[in-house]
Amino acid sequence: MDVKGRSSSGPNMVNTEEEDLKRGPWTIEEDFKLINYISIHGKGLKRTGKSCRLRWLNYLRPDVRRGNITLEEQLLILQLHSRWGNRWSKIAQYLPGRTDNEIKNYWRTRVQKHAKQLKCDVNSKEFKDTMRYLWMPRLVERIQAATTTDTASASAATTSNASIEQMLLPNLSYYTPDNASTAASSDSIGIQVSPISDSTDYYNDVSANYNPNQDYFQANHESLISPIGSYCNNGDGTDFGLMELNHHWVGDGDGDGDGSHNLLNAEDFFFLQHQFNFNM
DNA sequence: AATAGTATCAACCGCGATATG
DNA sequence: GCATATCGCGGTTGATACTAT
Numbered sequence: 001m002d003v004k005g006r007s008s009s010g011p012n013m014v015n016t017e018e019e020d021l022k023r024g025p026w027t028i029e030e031d032f033k034l035i036n037y038i039s040i041h042g043k044g045l046k047r048t049g050k051s052c053r054l055r056w057l058n059y060l061r062p063d064v065r066r067g068n069i070t071l072e073e074q075l076l077i078l079q080l081h082s083r084w085g086n087r088w089s090k091i092a093q094y095l096p097g098r099t100d101n102e103i104k105n106y107w108r109t110r111v112q113k114h115a116k117q118l119k120c121d122v123n124s125k126e127f128k129d130t131m132r133y134l135w136m137p138r139l140v141e142r143i144q145a146a147t148t149t150d151t152a153s154a155s156a157a158t159t160s161n162a163s164i165e166q167m168l169l170p171n172l173s174y175y176t177p178d179n180a181s182t183a184a185s186s187d188s189i190g191i192q193v194s195p196i197s198d199s200t201d202y203y204n205d206v207s208a209n210y211n212p213n214q215d216y217f218q219a220n221h222e223s224l225i226s227p228i229g230s231y232c233n234n235g236d237g238t239d240f241g242l243m244e245l246n247h248h249w250v251g252d253g254d255g256d257g258d259g260s261h262n263l264l265n266a267e268d269f270f271f272l273q274h275q276f277n278f279n280m
Numbered sequence: 281a282a283t284a285g286t287a288t289c290a291a292c293c294g295c296g297a298t299a300t301g
Numbered sequence: 302g303c304a305t306a307t308c309g310c311g312g313t314t315g316a317t318a319c320t321a322t
Contacts, residue, residue, distance in 0.1 A: 053308085054291065089310060104311075105289050113287085 058099045065097025069106050071146065075139040077103055078111075078131055 045052070058064070069077070073095055080091040086107075088100035095103065111131075115122035120130070 050293095050308085051291075057309095058290070086311065100310075101290075108312095109288060 058101050063097050064099065069098075069102075071139055071143045073098065074106075075136060075143065077106060078136050078139070081107065081111075082128065082132065 047055075076094060077091060080094060084090050086104075088104045088107075092098055092100040092103050112122045115124075115127045118127065118130070120127040
């Protein structure tokens with residue numbers, strides 16, 4: 001819900017995701033209810049309404065999803081952030097059960113961490129290119145691989161590069177908070193698995209100096225890796241491809257081997273390392 | 281086993297937008 | 302039109318867990 005654009009469903013009513021909230025003056029009946037509640041339960045928690053609300057929204061709500069951010073969710077976050085920037089609540093609308101806080105934390109602790117390790121600013125063109133042309137396609141490959149493995153016996157032949165979009169779009173249509181009639185609106189999204197830049201990209205809008213040359217990445221096969229080798233060199237003779245092999249680049253640290261915490265798993269790492277060396 | 285360093289995430293804070301009297 | 306209350310957002314902080322030495 002966008003509070004700035006609150007819609008009313010009746011007099012003094014505010015439409016929220018879960019319910020209609022009443023606003024305006026308190027009635028005598030409501031006063032009695034409150035008095036009765038306090039007399040039974042006491043003043044209770046000594047928490048502000050704001051704190052209670054936050055606790056409910058971020059933790060107690062029955063539909064809050066917990067656990068690792070999945071590959072599909074990671075891809076969505078990267079996609080949506082590239083379009084909308086730090087509009088966490090808007091991004092969260094497309095990840096059911098995930099809170100804006102959780103997505104924000106994911107971005108800060110995982111994505112920004114990687115940018116830092118690459119000696120890149122998370123808002124730099126270099127890092128965005130790395131995400132767009134490298135990590136996101138790799139995430140798609142991993143999602144595809146996982147899906148292919150899961151469904152190998154049933155539908156191995158149905159999964160191809162061309163079907164990735166189809167694989168994800170049904171999910172997105174579910175994720176989309178707006179109904180189908182708004183699918184073509186400016187707020188609706190279609191997952192973009194192509195490494196080709198989105199012309200409506202948020203960053204293109206806000207970065208006056210960013211004049212993307214999309215043909216560069218299309219025409220130059222090696223350019224898929226070029227952003228890494230050319231941009232994210234930390235300048236001291238080592239490059240990201242050679243760094244942190246025994247640290248958090250490989251494995252997700254939770255011991256389950258799913259790599260769910262990291263943008264790059266071991267496979268990605270050696271892929272990048274190979275490509276980087278190839279381009280040296 | 282103890283300590284230091286790092287990662288994670290829930291909670292807090294301040295702000296702007298909006299509703300209401 | 303103004304003052305006040307409320308809401309929700311995004312940035313930041315602090316407690317805790319985890320890992321390395």
